[in-house]
Amino acid sequence: MNRNDIELFSCSSEHATESSSQAVSAQALGLEVRLLRTLLKAAGNPPILVGLWDGRQVCPVSTPLAGMQIHDRAALFKLLLQPDLQFGELYSAGRLSVEGDLVDFLEVVQQALPDFAKRSAWMKRLSQLYMLRPNTLARARENIHHHYDIGNAFYQLWLDEQMVYTCAYFQTPTATLEAAQIAKLDHVCRKLQLQPDEEVVEAGCGWGALALHMARQFGVRVKAYNISTEQLAFARQRAQTEGLTGQVEFIEGDYREISGDFDAFVSVGMLEHVGLKHYHELGQVIDRCLRPHGRGLIHTIGRNRPLPMNAWIEKRIFPGGYPPSLGEMKAIFEPSRFSVLDVENLRLHYAKTLEHWLARFEQVADQVKQMYDADFVRAWRFYLAGSLTTFRIGELQLFQVVFNRFNNNDIPWTREFLYR
Secondary structure (H helix, E strand, O other): OOHHHHHHHHHHHHHHHHHHHHHHHHHHHHHHHHHHHHHHHHOOOOOEEEEOOOOOEEOOOOOOOEEEEEOOHHHHHHHHHOHHHHHHHHHHHOOEEEEOOHHHHHHHHHHHOOOHHHOOHHHHHHHHHHHHOOOOHHHHHHHHHHHHOOOHHHHHOOOOOOOOOOOOOOOOOOOOHHHHHHHHHHHHHHHHOOOOOOEEEEEOOOOOHHHHHHHHHHOOEEEEEEOOHHHHHHHHHHHHHOOOOOOEEEEEOOHHHOOOOEEEEEEEOOHHHOOHHHHHHHHHHHHHHEEEEEEEEEEEEEEOOOOOOOHHHHHHHOOOOOOOEHHHHHHHHOOOOEEEEEEEEOHHHHHHHHHHHHHHHHHOHHHHHHHOOHHHHHHHHHHHHHHHHHHHHOOOEEEEEEEEEOOOOOOOOOOHHHOO
């Protein structure tokens, strides 16, 4: 083989390699589009336009109602492997973005999602893995610190003046958040039929608004338990400022550490953190501390049927969290023969509450970014917007359940007393 032959052979090899690379590249590009179409099909083919990092676009319908952008190839593959977890992860990291209003986008997508029962066995298994972890006392403390001890200053930026971080009660749709939260506190107290000088125990008291309201407005004495150090510090300061330390005692302790006898038991926004495996244990605590004429109220996010928690919310926002169905809540009441007296669903009130929280959060987003970072802002925006969407479309509920001992006949004849 002479020199010319060698040069010709070398040139031909280069062209062959270049052609082969182009073919492989074209196959990869086609594969990405096919995988994206598969992902959209698994999501129920929502009417959204999805753009890729290189300008290609995929849409399962002719007229999309919303749009999103995937900014790198690795993000697409992460989304394919575990969409429930990775959508939130990628959005928070800025590797996936939404065109237009986030709430509108999430509502379009969630409305299209197939029923959980129709998901693949792989997706079901991934969604259910976290439920294998019991909420031991040590883990419960870790979970609460993860969410509630990130700084009171953060929550003060966008909650109401009393720092109530649970569903409000809007007596009219145009009520302010402040008025609706006070109305919720009153609503709970009226349901419990509190009388002056009674003794009340509260499990999971947040920043203390309900305990202080019960003491101030209804003249009761309250022992309020919490395992969030930040919340307890705030609540104790408020009690001292308002001169209520003689009526309200804020105790650093888990619900399992409640001791004493009480006329009423109340829990607002705590059951979500208990875990299914511990419902019977919670019922035993209530049975142990409630007097013969006692009554109780549990206010909790819930579902119409048992379903796993969203994987991203469970990992990043509420580790150990679980919203129960009414059927699952029976494990609290039935073993101790408690009678359920009243169940009210305030789902749309929680959607309205979240509208206010999200709007307030957006107003202070720049301050939050300075306190933490851009990823933190996107994560909380996604959490608030996603929660608002799930309450709007009925995937989440808000139950208030009133109960007493089975042989206690001292109960209202009608519900008239609630609305006087």
